[in-house]
Amino acid sequence: MSSSRLPSNAESTPSAGSAHWPAISAKSWTEGITALDDSRLTALAVSGAGRIAIEILLEDQRLIRALDLSPVLDCIRAYPRDEESEAVPTDVYSFHADRAPVETDTYLCTYHGAASEGLRNDEAQRRVDIPETRAKLLKAFGGEDDEDFLEYLTENSYDLHYAPVPPARPFSFGVGSLWRIAVDYPGSPVPPCIHRAPETLPGEPPRLLLIS
């Protein structure tokens, strides 16, 4: 189901039974990212509501696998931060597009915790096109603004990261909606969907995220 407020390169579908997700948050995961494969999910000691939630999580993945996709369910306390790229941090907390060598889409569903966020393409600017940022990248590259530099930007994924253009209003993907978003691949008929992971602050519950 798509909504009129969504960009044309993204659509979302409500996942069944999202009201059950808080039932499985009692388990305290301490790692940055914990993969919850089917056997790990099934083995969790949970309440009756938690068991219903797990069945829905398993069924959602079965349906997605039936489309020849490979969903992964992660419990996320924090993603790694890019501490090295001063001009353009390339971690998932930065608004970015996904890129692939072949035609594909990204699927995302936040079942619990802070939801993924999106930025409309007409409210975004590539960071590499901001003169001050480009000058910093050129300095780090140590050459001219030529084909080799463009290759350097691509190899390091700097060209995939975006800054909001005021008065941009990023939007939430919401909790319990499965999103299919456009990826940057050769020949794609639409611009890629710009998105990012939300900040996960200490003391807040972990996120439960399906990604494919």
Ligand SMILES: [Fe+2]
């Ligand atoms: Fe992404």
